[in-house]
Amino acid sequence: xxxxxxxxxxxxxxxxxxxxxxxxxxxxxxxxxxxxxxxxxxxxxxxxxxxxxxxxxxxxxxxxxxxxxxxxxxxxxxxxxxxxxxxxxxxxxxxxxxxxxxxxxxxxxxxxxxxxxxxxx
Numbered sequence: 219x220x221x222x223x224x225x226x227x228x229x230x231x232x233x234x235x236x237x238x239x240x241x242x243x244x245x246x247x248x249x250x251x252x253x254x255x256x257x258x259x260x261x262x263x264x265x266x267x268x269x270x271x272x273x274x275x276x277x278x279x280x281x282x283x284x285x286x287x288x289x290x291x292x293x294x295x296x297x298x299x300x301x302x303x304x305x306x307x308x309x310x311x312x313x314x315x316x317x318x319x320x321x322x323x324x325x326x327x328x329x330x331x332x333x334x335x336x337x338x339x
Contacts, residue, residue, distance in 0.1 A: 219248075219261070219262065219263060219286065219287040220261070220262070220263065220264060220266070220284060220285070220286065220287060221259065221260075221261050221283075221284075221285055221286065221287040221288070222259070222260045222261075222264065222266045222269060222281070222283075222284050223257055223258070223259050223260075223281075223282040223283045223284075224257065224258045224259075224260065224266075224269065224270065224273065224279055224280065224281055224282060225256060225257055225258075225279070225280045225281075225282050226252075226256055226257075226258050226273060226277055226278070226279050227256065227277050227278040227279075228256065228276075228277045233276065233277060234252065236276050237252070237258065237273060237276055237277065238250055238252065238258075240272055240273060240275075240276060241258060241260055241269065241272075241273065244260070244264055244268065244269055244272060245264070246262045246263040246264040246265075247260055247261070247262040247264055248261050248262035248263075249261045249262065257282060258273075261287045262287075266281055266284050
């Protein structure tokens with residue numbers, strides 16, 4: 219099972235319908251989808267080169283990516299985290315982690331108003 223993403227150049231709705239019909243007619247195709255960026259996603263047991271060869275008869279077609287089709291993952295239930303009470307936060311330092319918290323260090327920067335050797339005409 220492969221997922222092939224193709225970039226297709228078409229100009230009107232009629233050409234888009236021909237592309238979708240041709241892509242769905244390729245042997246081994248299970249699903250065909252097209253997004254707004256003119257990217258055609260074909261999923262199934264297909265040869266990407268054959269798909270491009272058939273689609274290039276209709277419009278300019280490039281392969282964007284070829285990879286395994288991902289199965290929809292089941293969502294695992296995460297254990298609920300216990301909420302901390304406001305009393306527990308009293309002893310914490312303002313800086314999280316194990317590093318000590320130091321105030322910011324500001325260094326003075328001196329700028330000369332009229333640098334020596336510069337002449338403005």
